[in-house]
Amino acid sequence: MIAQGCIKMDKKAQIKMGESIIILFIFFILVVFGLVFYASISKFTSGQAAVEAEEMNVENIQKELRFLSEIQCTESGNTRFDCYDIGKIIATQDSIQENYNYYAQTVFLQTNISFVEVFPDNNEWILYEPVFTEDNMMNVKGGSAFQIPVTLFDPLEDTYNFGYVSIMVYKYG
Amino acid sequence: MVKFNVNKKSQVEIMGLVIIMIIISLVLLFVVSVVFKQKPGTEFSEAHGDLSSTFVNTLLQTDSGCVQDTTMQDLFVNCARSAGKGSITCDDGITKSCEYLNVTVISILENTLNVWNVDTERGYEFIAVVPPQKVLMHYTAGDLSTSLGGQVEPFPLSLYPSPVDLMIYLCVGGCGIDY
Numbered sequence: 001m002i003a004q005g006c007i008k009m010d011k012k013a014q015i016k017m018g019e020s021i022i023i024l025f026i027f028f029i030l031v032v033f034g035l036v037f038y039a040s041i042s043k044f045t046s047g048q049a050a051v052e053a054e055e056m057n058v059e060n061i062q063k064e065l066r067f068l069s070e071i072q073c074t075e076s077g078n079t080r081f082d083c084y085d086i087g088k089i090i091a092t093q094d095s096i097q098e099n100y101n102y103y104a105q106t107v108f109l110q111t112n113i114s115f116v117e118v119f120p121d122n123n124e125w126i127l128y129e130p131v132f133t134e135d136n137m138m139n140v141k142g143g144s145a146f147q148i149p150v151t152l153f154d155p156l157e158d159t160y161n162f163g164y165v166s167i168m169v170y171k172y173g
Numbered sequence: 174m175v176k177f178n179v180n181k182k183s184q185v186e187i188m189g190l191v192i193i194m195i196i197i198s199l200v201l202l203f204v205v206s207v208v209f210k211q212k213p214g215t216e217f218s219e220a221h222g223d224l225s226s227t228f229v230n231t232l233l234q235t236d237s238g239c240v241q242d243t244t245m246q247d248l249f250v251n252c253a254r255s256a257g258k259g260s261i262t263c264d265d266g267i268t269k270s271c272e273y274l275n276v277t278v279i280s281i282l283e284n285t286l287n288v289w290n291v292d293t294e295r296g297y298e299f300i301a302v303v304p305p306q307k308v309l310m311h312y313t314a315g316d317l318s319t320s321l322g323g324q325v326e327p328f329p330l331s332l333y334p335s336p337v338d339l340m341i342y343l344c345v346g347g348c349g350i351d352y
Contacts, residue, residue, distance in 0.1 A: 119280065119284075162231060162281055
């Protein structure tokens with residue numbers, strides 16, 4: 001009788017242990033699931049934040065370019081919106097080289113800006129390229145290019161051509 | 174004594190249940206807060222939406238190269254007024270405005286939007302139509318079937334004295350319009 005009672009108690013204890021193991025198992029699955037979910041969400045949001053910061057940077061550069069009187073198209077003293085004078089772009093390239101620090105620190109920062117003519121001809125003018133130091137170069141982890149369609153005025157031919165401005169933003173690691 | 178033990182046991186079980194409930198509700202709260210968190214800053218998505226309007230505006234202002242002192246806008250209007258045939262003959266003496274427009278616009282689209290991977294990412298559609306049914310141009314690139322449709326903001330060009338306007342659409346992700 002006593003032996004039978006012992007067997008019954010053993011069985012009960014085994015069932016209880018099984019229950020505890022299952023509960024612990026489910027608990028750990030929930031913890032792992034939570035961690036994986038949190039990691040993926042934080043990765044996604046940090047990636048999104050980086051993209052947004054990049055895009056804000058491009059927006060600011062775009063605004064700077066729009067109101068950069070050195071390269072704007074003018075007709076009888078009036079500026080034409082989203083239009084850039086090729087002659088002025090070429091002249092400004094030299095000016096930027098002479099005053100590199102000013103443009104690098106206050107206007108274009110660490111971006112690459114070029115104007116590309118698509119129609120009627122294919123041409124490209126690099127307005128600004130950042131100069132990287134060795135340390136900077138090591139930290140650059142690629143970049144993203146953003147393109148904005150613009151009109152390019154050719155003063156020699158007196159034509160308004162189709163082109164775009166390409167703004168390359170560098171990523172640092 | 175036995176009764177007291179049973180009571181204690183059930184209290185411990187209830188505590189376990191309460192802890193499990195708290196954990197589950199915390200997990201749910203976290204999921205809900207992440208899912209319904211407001212997306213910050215929509216400035217660039219608007220700027221991205223501006224792509225089509227900037228593109229078409231720039232295109233219309235561009236000198237055509239067909240005949241001196243004509244813009245793409247002039248060619249579009251001429252093509253629409255002449256029922257898709259084109260009454261302007263280009264400087265080469267052969268090409269009519271509609272044909273020239275078709276070739277040039279497709280070339281510009283391919284050298285810009287295709288180079289920027291808009292065609293592979295979402296696809297796009299360029300349509301020039303005089304309502305109700307006169308289609309001057311319809312060019313698509315990329316797979317639009319996977320897209321839900323993008324910006325459907327037309328650019329009207331007056332065909333005065335005709336009461337109807339020429340509508341130009343450039344839709345990233347497809348226009349999804351019937352004409």
